[in-house]
Amino acid sequence: MIEQQLSLLLVAVPLLAAPVASILPNGRLPWLLALVVSWLCLAMAIWQFIIVLDGHIISYELGGWSPPWGIEYRIDAVNAFVALIVAGIAAVTMPYALRSVEQEIPKKQSSLFYATLLLFLVGLLGIAQTGDVFNLFVFLEISSLSSYVLIGMGRQRRALTAAYQYLIMGTIGATFLLIGIGLLYAETGSLNMVDLHARLENALDNRTVHTAFAFIVIGIGLKLAMFPLHQWLPNAYTYAPSVVTVFLAATATKVAVYVMLRMMFTVFSFSGFVRGTPADEMFLILGTAGIIAASIYAIYQRDAKRLLAFSSVAQVGYMVLGIGFGTALGLTATVVHIFNHALMKGALFMALGAIVYRIGSSQIDKFDGLGRQMPWTFGAIFIGGLSLIGIPGTAGFISKWYLVLAALEQQSWFITATILLGSLLAVVYVWKLVEVLFFRETSKNSKIKEAPLSLLIPMWLLVLANIYFGIDTRLTINAAKAAVQLLGVAP
C-alpha cells in the first residue's frame, strides 16, 4: 500500500513545501526546508527505484478514478530512474545552494527563491512520475515557468533577456506539445500513455496522428535543446545564478530527453510507427550536426559557463543519436548518458559556481592561474572534463562506449566518426579551461582562497560519482536494460 502512495508523495511533498517556503522568514530557514525536502525526495526516489527495478510496476490512481479515465501515476524502471536522477541532483545541489545563494541572491528574495526552486523540482519529478500526457504537459509548464523565474534572478541584466528568450521559445515548445496532445486526443479519446499506445495501433496511418507526432517531436525538441532548436540554452545557462545553472544543466534537458523517449516508445511505437516517418533519420542528422556544430561553438566561447552550455547542446546530440538508432544498444546509451551527463555537468557547473563565488565572474580570461590557488576546484574541473571527453575510467566513457557500439552495429561509419570527433573537440575545449586555469601565470597580488567546504563537498561527491560510475556500471546498465525491456525494443 505504502509503495503506491510513494509515487504521489514524491510529487506532493515538494509541492506542499513550496508555499511553506515562500512564507518562511528570509534567511536560512527556507533553505533548511528545501534541504530536508530534497533529501526526503531522494529517499523516496531510491525506495521507489528499488521496488520497480525487478520489473514490478507501481500504478497509482489519482482521486480513485481508474485509468484510462483518471490520471494514473505509473512507475516503471524508466520513470523511477529519471526520478532518482532528479531527486539525487536536487539532494546534492541543496547543500551547495546555501553559500552560493547567500552571495548571489538578495536576502529579501531568499524565501521566494527556494520556493521557486522547490516548484521546479516538483515539475521535474511530476514529469517523471506521471502516466498521463496532459498531466505531463502541466508539469512541464510548472517546471518551465519556475525555471524562467530562476534564470531571471541572475545578477547581470542579461539574465532578464535570457529568461525572456527562454520564455518565448519554451512556451512555443509547450504549445506545440499541447497541439499534439489535443490532436491525439481527438483521434483516440484517451490521454493515458499505455492506453494511447493500444488505441494508436489501429490508427497509425491516420494523418491526424502524423500531424500530432510532428508537433510533439518539435515541441519536445525545443525543450530538450535539440540542435538547431537550442538557441535559448546558452544564454539561459550563462546568466542564471550558479545554483540554478547546476540544477538546470543536470536535470532539465535530461527530463526532456526522457519525455521524448516516452513519446517515441511508449505512446507511439518506434518500430511500428516512428521508423515509417522521417523522424528517426532526422534524429540521426540533427544529433550528428549538433555534436559537431555545438562543440565547435564551445571552443570559441570566452565565458566558461557559456562554453559548458554549448557542450551541453553537443551532449544532448549524443542522446538524440541514441534515440535515432532506436536499437537496444542505442537506447542503453541514451539512458546511461542521461545519468552520466547529469553527473558530469553537475560537477563541472558546481566547480564553475565555486570560481564565480570567489572571483565574481565566469570570463575565461579572468581565470589566469586560478587552478593553483583553488586546487580542489581545479581538480573537479579536470576530472569532470575527462568524463566529458569520455576517458576510460570515468562515467562519460561508458555512455560513449555504448553509443559507439550502437553506431557500429548499424555499420554507420560516419556517425561513429562523428562521435569520436566530438570527443576530440571536447578535448580542445576542456583543455582551453585547463590551460588557462593551471598553466597561465597568476596575475600579481591576487590572493584567492579555495572555495568553502560547503561548495567543495557536493562538488566532489559528484566528481567521485563520475569515477565510481565509470568503474562500477551495475546500477546504470541494469537500469538501462530494464528501460530497454520496458520500452519494448527487441535486443
Next chain:
Amino acid sequence: MMEFILGHYNYWIVIFLMMLGFYTVISRGNMVKKIVGLNIFQVSVFLLYISIGNVSGGTTPIIAEGFTRYSNPLPHVLILTAIVVGVATTALGLALVVRIKEAYGTIEEDEIHDQDQSL
C-alpha cells in the same frame, strides 16, 4: 469543395489565429507585441480543444431527463488548465518585460542587443 471549406470552419479559424500569433512572435522586435502574439497563438490552441469536444447536435453534458447526446466535457476541462498556464506565462512574461525596461530603458530587441554588444 464548398462543403469541405464550410464544414471545417473551426479549423480554419484555429489555423488562421495560430499562424497570426506565431508570425507575430517571430517577426516583431517589441517584447510586449511578442507576448501578445504568443497569447493569440495559445488561444488558437484553446479553440482547437474546445471545438473538438463539440458533438454535432449535442447538448450541455448534464445528467437529466432528455439529455442523451451531449458534448464531450473533458477537452473543456483540460483547456481550463491550459488557460491557467497561459495566464501565468503572460503574467511572468510581462513582469520580465517590466524588469527589462527598468534595466535597459527599452523593450525593443534590437536596441537591447546593441546595448549588450557595446559593453
